[in-house]
Amino acid sequence: MKRPAWLDDPKRELWFAWYATVAFYSLYSVAFFIITRTQPPGKPWYGPDQVVGWFADRHSGLLVGFALIFVLGGFSATSIALITYSIRRMSVSRAFAYSYLILYAVSAVPGFLFICVAMTVGAMRPERSAELQQWLYDLGFLSFSGTMGVFLVGSLIWMAAILLDQNRVFPRWFAYLNLCNALTEVVIAPSWIFQRGVLAWNGEIAWWMDVVVFGIYTGVFIFLLRKMIRREDFGTGPLPDLPPRRPPHTRPAREAVTS
Amino acid sequence: MTTTEDALEPAPATDGSRMPGEADMWFFVFFESLLFTSYFCVYLYFRTQNEAAFLQAQSHLLPWLGVLDTIVLVTSSWVMARCVQLARAGRHHTAKRFALLTAGLGVVFLALKMVEWVRLIDAGETFTSNDFMQYYFFLTGIHAVHLLIAFVVLGILVYHPVRSATALAGDHRDVRDVLAHDRSLLGGHIRHALHREVT
Numbered sequence: 001m002k003r004p005a006w007l008d009d010p011k012r013e014l015w016f017a018w019y020a021t022v023a024f025y026s027l028y029s030v031a032f033f034i035i036t037r038t039q040p041p042g043k044p045w046y047g048p049d050q051v052v053g054w055f056a057d058r059h060s061g062l063l064v065g066f067a068l069i070f071v072l073g074g075f076s077a078t079s080i081a082l083i084t085y086s087i088r089r090m091s092v093s094r095a096f097a098y099s100y101l102i103l104y105a106v107s108a109v110p111g112f113l114f115i116c117v118a119m120t121v122g123a124m125r126p127e128r129s130a131e132l133q134q135w136l137y138d139l140g141f142l143s144f145s146g147t148m149g150v151f152l153v154g155s156l157i158w159m160a161a162i163l164l165d166q167n168r169v170f171p172r173w174f175a176y177l178n179l180c181n182a183l184t185e186v187v188i189a190p191s192w193i194f195q196r197g198v199l200a201w202n203g204e205i206a207w208w209m210d211v212v213v214f215g216i217y218t219g220v221f222i223f224l225l226r227k228m229i230r231r232e233d234f235g236t237g238p239l240p241d242l243p244p245r246r247p248p249h250t251r252p253a254r255e256a257v258t259s
Numbered sequence: 260m261t262t263t264e265d266a267l268e269p270a271p272a273t274d275g276s277r278m279p280g281e282a283d284m285w286f287f288v289f290f291e292s293l294l295f296t297s298y299f300c301v302y303l304y305f306r307t308q309n310e311a312a313f314l315q316a317q318s319h320l321l322p323w324l325g326v327l328d329t330i331v332l333v334t335s336s337w338v339m340a341r342c343v344q345l346a347r348a349g350r351h352h353t354a355k356r357f358a359l360l361t362a363g364l365g366v367v368f369l370a371l372k373m374v375e376w377v378r379l380i381d382a383g384e385t386f387t388s389n390d391f392m393q394y395y396f397f398l399t400g401i402h403a404v405h406l407l408i409a410f411v412v413l414g415i416l417v418y419h420p421v422r423s424a425t426a427l428a429g430d431h432r433d434v435r436d437v438l439a440h441d442r443s444l445l446g447g448h449i450r451h452a453l454h455r456e457v458t
Contacts, residue, residue: 176287179408180294186404190397193387199397204301209294 014085014229017078021222024075027068035065038119039211041141041202044195048130051137055122062123066116076112080104082225083158089232089239090165100157107150114143145201146192148185155182167238170224181217184210291405298401302394309390316391319384321375328371335364355417362413365406372403 006012032039042054055062080101087097118140122133159178162170188210191201198205231239306313342357376396379385386396 172281172283173286176283177290179287180290183291183401183404184294187397187401190386194393197390197393198301198305199393205298205397209297209301213294 010234011229011232014082014232017082017085018222018226018229020075020078021082021225024072024078025218025222027072027075031065031069035068036061036119038062038065038115038140041145041207042137044141044191044200044202046134046137048134051134052126052130054137055133056126059123059126062119066120069116073113073116076108077105079222079225080108083221086169086225086228087158087161089167089228090161090169091167092161092164096157096161100154100161103150103154103157107147107154110143110147111151112144115140118143141201142192145188145207148188152182152185155179155185167236169228169239174220174224177217177220181213184213298398302398305390305394312389313391316384316389319379319382319392320395321378324371324375328368328375331364331368331371335361335368338364358413358417362410362417365410365413369403369406372399375399 006015009015037058043050046054083104084097084101087100088094090096118136122128122136122140155178159175159182162175162178163172187199188201188206190199191203191206194200194203197203201207227242228239231242233240338357339361342354342361345351345357346354376399379392379395384392386393
């Protein structure tokens with residue numbers, strides 16, 4: 001019996017990690033934007049009673065959406081692992097990869113899991129006092145938006161690694177995109193101060209523009225990681241270019257074989 | 260020594276058709292310009308919502324300090340452009356001095372900015388005082404962060420011109436050019452939006 005070709009593909013583990021990354025970011029978007037509707041974030045100026053209303057509005061969504069995250073959120077590790085792998089494939093010191101790995105392993109807790117825990121706790125007992133509900137609401141959104149410093153330094157480490165790398169793992173413009181992403185993460189810091197306005201945690205500058213930049217950044221790095229896996233030769237020298245595309249006239253022949 | 264000579268020999272004369280500098284660096288410049296343009300669109304939109312309050316708060320800025328800032332900024336851009344020209348002409352020693360002078364003007368600009376910030380804070384006008392001050396401190400602050408990045412890049416280019424040239428896979432003198440462009444562009448944006456109207 002003939003084994004499927006992908007079983008013998010030396011890159012299959014990398015492809016598992018890559019597809020898991022795509023699956024994770026899809027789950028993440030669906031859980032936060034659609035099921036729980038915790039993004040776009042609630043209003044920072046809500047009083048206790050409005051917060052209770054906010055929780056009541058999303059009760060089941062919060063429980064179901066974040067249950068999904070609690071079960072599958074660990075897949076966030078795959079993208080971090082792939083990125084760390086990409087840094088290890090570069091000609092730079094391992095210290096870059098280690099720092100990145102540790103930073104992102106840590107950042108998942110305040111930047112991602114805290115909001116899920118806080119909001120689920122809020123949803124669990126709707127009858128709890130309104131002030132306590134507001135405390136959970138603030139904790140959720142502030143931990144999610146206000147802890148970008150960890151991500152920021154991670155981005156800068158990845159940037160420095162790409163700029164110093166001589167194995168051509170990533171294009172240099174992507175290093176600069178890392179810098180752009182890091183700079184927009186600086187902008188979220190004032191969300192600890194403002195309850196309203198463009199720099200609050202739901203502000204036009206602090207949230208909307210940053211989400212656009214982060215969305216572009218994430219899309220780009222998923223695409224570039226895919227390209228890296230396709231180029232990977234499991235060596236230690238410069239990563240080879242992609243082979244030229246198969247000329248169109250060979251396609252009919254291949255179809256004839258498969259049919 | 261050969262590498263040094265190779266890397267530093269005069270670049271071919273630009274006829275205007277060739278894009279100066281590393282294309283990747285231009286990506287950064289355009290992306291950041293886009294972001295700053297968006298920041299200013301947000302600023303201008305909210306300004307139209309409450310123009311009187313913005314104008315009132317704006318009156319706390321010193322116009323002459325703004326003019327001085329602008330002069331320092333434009334001069335530093337000119338010095339950088341001059342540095343590029345000198346490097347292209349093969350006068351590397353002078354070019355390096357001009358690059359250092361650019362950094363010096365950057366320090367002056369930052370010092371002026373700090374004087375301005377301290378003066379405002381002493382007068383009770385802080386980040387949280389009103390909408391205008393929120394934009395003012397945010398925009399000048401994020402511009403200052405860009406200035407710090409420029410110091411890092413200038414430092415790399417001054418102390419490792421040859422390594423920068425090979426590592427950047429391009430013409431290092433042109434990268435400075437791009438950088439100067441970046442700084443004057445961002446600075447220009449801010450000056451226009453915040454000071455023009457006061458003067």
